[in-house]
């Protein structure tokens with residue numbers, strides 16, 4: 337037993353350099369931020385398709401996507417909004433500098449998204465009309481922040 341624990345610890349320690357990758361690198365932060373946004377979009381996509389009728393309504397799948405949205409929007413994402421990672425500094429970023437500076441408004445907007453996603457969780461499985469109504473609040477939270485803080489293409 338003790339030997340097994342020793343072997344496990346050694347293996348974990350050997351993996352540490354990879355796990356302890358430098359996460360203060362601006363390019364890594366931007367990659368993570370884009371990944372986070374894409375994860376949000378990946379939940380919204382099936383819900384949007386069901387709302388439009390391009391995919392059949394599936395109560396369980398809709399609830400699952402809504403739960404994922406709520407979980408994702410509930411994390412503290414402040415580590416993704418670091419000075420030096422905004423548009424104008426990093427060419428691949430579309431984040432206006434104000435979203436880095438306005439920490440309180442940014443937190444409010446993520447709280448608004450979380451509130452809308454929580455509300456969607458409660459109605460997404462009812463029927464397609466209830467899901468559509470709930471989706472409106474989520475879309476408004478995404479779109480409102482993009483309008484304010486995302487550089488237009």
Ligand code: HEC
Pocket residue numbers: 366369370371373374376377378380405421422423428429430431432435442445446449474477478479481482485486487
């Ligand atoms: C609090 C503000 C805020 C909220 C809320 C928000 N976004 Fe974003 N989003 C941004 C900003 C700023 C960018 C630009 C990031 C960059 O390029 O640095 C962005 C970028 C994106 C991108 C492009 C990612 C890429 O790879 O270039 C997608 C897709 C996206 N958001 C989807 C969503 C969806 C879907 C939601 C809602 C479920 C959402 N966002 C909510 C601020 C927000």
